[in-house]
Amino acid sequence: MNAASDGRAPxxxxxxxxxxxxxxxxxxxxxxxxxxxxxxxxxxxxLARAVAGAQRLRSEGVSRGESVVLLAExxxxxxxxxxxxxxxxxxVVPLPADTPPAAVATAxxxxxxxxxxxxERSSASAQAAQxxxxxxxxxxxxxxxAHEPATxxxxxxxxxxxxxxxxxxxxxxxxxxxxxxxxxTHANLLADLAALRAVRSAGPGDAFLxxxxxxxxxxxxxxxxxxLSCGARIVFSGAPLPNRLIDALRDERITHAMTVPALLDAxxxxxxxxxxxxxxVDPERRGQTxxxxxxxxxxxxxxxxxxxxREGVRRRIGETFGLFVVGGAAIDPAWSGVxxxxxxRLEVGYGLTEAAPVVTLGVAGECPTGSxxxxxxxxxxxxxxxxEILVRGPNVMRGYHRDAEATRRALRDGWLATGDHGHLDxxxxxxxxxxxxxxxxxxxxxxxxPEEIEACYGDAAFRELCVAGVPxxxxxxxxxxxxxxxxxxxxxxxxxxxxxRASAPARLRVADVVTRREPLPRTASGKVRRAALVAQxxxxxxxxxxxxxxx
Amino acid sequence: MNHETHEAxxxxxxxxxxxxxxxxxxxxxxxxxxxxxxxxxGLRVLAxxxxxxxxxxxxxxxxxxxxxxxxxxxxGQGGKG
Numbered sequence: 001m002n003a004a005s006d007g008r009a010p011x012x013x014x015x016x017x018x019x020x021x022x023x024x025x026x027x028x029x030x031x032x033x034x035x036x037x038x039x040x041x042x043x044x045x046x047l048a049r050a051v052a053g054a055q056r057l058r059s060e061g062v063s064r065g066e067s068v069v070l071l072a073e074x075x076x077x078x079x080x081x082x083x084x085x086x087x088x089x090x091x092v093v094p095l096p097a098d099t100p101p102a103a104v105a106t107a108x109x110x111x112x113x114x115x116x117x118x119x120e121r122s123s124a125s126a127q128a129a130q131x132x133x134x135x136x137x138x139x140x141x142x143x144x145x146a147h148e149p150a151t152x153x154x155x156x157x158x159x160x161x162x163x164x165x166x167x168x169x170x171x172x173x174x175x176x177x178x179x180x181x182x183x184x185t186h187a188n189l190l191a192d193l194a195a196l197r198a199v200r201s202a203g204p205g206d207a208f209l210x211x212x213x214x215x216x217x218x219x220x221x222x223x224x225x226x227x228l229s230c231g232a233r234i235v236f237s238g239a240p241l242p243n244r245l246i247d248a249l250r251d252e253r254i255t256h257a258m259t260v261p262a263l264l265d266a267x268x269x270x271x272x273x274x275x276x277x278x279x280x281v282d283p284e285r286r287g288q289t290x291x292x293x294x295x296x297x298x299x300x301x302x303x304x305x306x307x308x309x310r311e312g313v314r315r316r317i318g319e320t321f322g323l324f325v326v327g328g329a330a331i332d333p334a335w336s337g338v339x340x341x342x343x344x345r346l347e348v349g350y351g352l353t354e355a356a357p358v359v360t361l362g363v364a365g366e367c368p369t370g371s372x373x374x375x376x377x378x379x380x381x382x383x384x385x386x387x388e389i390l391v392r393g394p395n396v397m398r399g400y401h402r403d404a405e406a407t408r409r410a411l412r413d414g415w416l417a418t419g420d421h422g423h424l425d426x427x428x429x430x431x432x433x434x435x436x437x438x439x440x441x442x443x444x445x446x447x448x449x450p451e452e453i454e455a456c457y458g459d460a461a462f463r464e465l466c467v468a469g470v471p472x473x474x475x476x477x478x479x480x481x482x483x484x485x486x487x488x489x490x491x492x493x494x495x496x497x498x499x500x501r502a503s504a505p506a507r508l509r510v511a512d513v514v515t516r517r518e519p520l521p522r523t524a525s526g527k528v529r530r531a532a533l534v535a536q537x538x539x540x541x542x543x544x545x546x547x548x549x550x551x
Numbered sequence: 552m553n554h555e556t557h558e559a560x561x562x563x564x565x566x567x568x569x570x571x572x573x574x575x576x577x578x579x580x581x582x583x584x585x586x587x588x589x590x591x592x593g594l595r596v597l598a599x600x601x602x603x604x605x606x607x608x609x610x611x612x613x614x615x616x617x618x619x620x621x622x623x624x625x626x627g628q629g630g631k632g
């Protein structure tokens with residue numbers, strides 16, 4: 001069967017895979033950094049293993065319209081499993097490898113998952129979701145064994161998924177009490193992919209370093225489907241230790257990488273540290289901020305020294321690397337002054353899972369300072385009367401999974417209400433002014449709901465407590481615990497908070513604890529007004545600073 | 552190199568990332584907790600240990616290296632712990 005391009009865009013992920021496998025058959029598609037998993041998986045092999053995996057899923061009873069949880073870290077098998085599930089006509093429910101057992105169980109239950117596909121590392125969490133059957137990722141994605149019948153032909157007998165079938169059900173938080181599961185169709189994902197490809201190109205010679213969990217839509221669409229749709233190679237980094245990421249950039253001849261502000265910061269410190277060790281920069285400057293580095297680089301008049309630093313950086317990161325796309329949270333505009341002189345482009349953008357996910361994109365240093373770029377072709381952005389950013393386009397989700405009420409609130413007259421505040425300038429560049437929703441985004445780009453964290457801090461020593469996001473240095477939110485102590489119970493409030501913090505899962509540990517005597521500000525119905533609370537706290541902190549300066 | 556040298560090296564390396572508290576932090580304290588660093592700074596610590604001692608932490612066991620003692624044991628066994 002020849003699935004060569006007929007000029008029509010692919011309608012489903014399975015069709016996309018057939019097309020690229022035909023076009024790039026023997027090119028490498030997926031590999032691990034350091035090559036400790038053997039030869040790269042080629043495009044032809046990716047298709048063969050996805051088809052074999054789909055057959056195994058069908059023999060487990062998975063059929064079109066059902067869903068399968070994929071609980072694993074980024075690795076070649078993750079991507080093979082994604083396509084195996086799509087090939088079987090089912091929806092993928094991607095969960096990061098470190099998802100806590102209770103959240104896995106909730107996701108499996110809510111999506112009525114037919115199976116959980118898991119790597120060895122996450123198998124203990126998967127077992128918690130019994131009675132959902134657990135399948136091994138390595139078994140599912142293994143090359144077809146000699147005794148297994150080939151099914152490329154019989155696959156045609158299966159009902160073919162259509163563009164409007166659900167391809168992915170993505171949880172936007174790990175909360176068990178407030179799960180938000182976004183339904184994205186094949187059409188949604190492929191529309192966002194096509195919009196990205198309309199403005200940015202890559203080709204078979206390119207290599208993308210995958211350092212973010214592919215369960216996050218930014219990595220899934222831009223970091224996985226993006227390179228695969230144009231014949232490029234994906235290199236999985238394994239654990240994102242900055243030294244290993246930098247090694248991979250050089251050794252794997254990486255050209256592109258999707259990242260988040262906190263990882264960008266870690267990579268920067270790694271390189272700065274090595275330059276200091278090599279005597280190319282003053283060791284005193286190891287800890288300097290990107291803004292300081294950008295300023296020094298701009299002020300550096302000694303062309304020879306500038307060239308030596310550039311050469312030192314290139315020796316470390318390799319000659320091929322040229323593009324970071326930063327998602328998850330806003331970045332300091334100073335970054336472009338750090339990377340541009342090195343010949344590296346930095347792309348910024350805005351997106352959300354509900355929009356599959358990329359909405360805007362821009363090159364830092366070329367689009368206006370502080371903006372997140374312009375809407376991708378075919379995607380409309382407008383600002384509602386109260387300042388909320390609205391998005392419309394073929395990439396916008398069809399709704400939240402089994403939550404008509406939440407869907408009605410989010411989708412109004414075809415426009416997606418993002419919950420973010422912003423404005424557009426005269427040229428159509430988008431600026432983010434703040435978040436309306438109470439969900440917080442960490443520096444690593446993860447969404448956390450205050451209620452998830454609050455559940456870890458209940459104690460009789462507190463009369464009232466609340467968690468809210470205080471603006472952090474990377475455009476992120478610092479989850480902060482506000483407590484009002486119970487006056488009748490003497491005790492060390494700070495020590496109690498620290499004890500609770502230590503026993504909370506790492507991702508739910510607050511960045512700071514604030515004790516206050518006044519009751520928390522509440523609405524008439526008793527709900528804590530988190531935004532007002534944070535505003536009060538910031539005003540109070542400023543007042544204190546001014547007093548300190550005055551004394 | 553003996554254990555004490557390793558310990559002094561590790562504390563110096565930690566201090567470069569997490570500040571002077573690293574000099575006195577208890578051998579069995581959870582480093583992220585005791586030094587008030589975030590999980591990414593934790594990754595930077597592991598990266599620095601890998602480079603300094605030429606070891607490689609197994610991906611699936613990164614969560615097992617929380618304390619100075621656990622790091623010392625791994626380094627002491629030449630990264631085979």
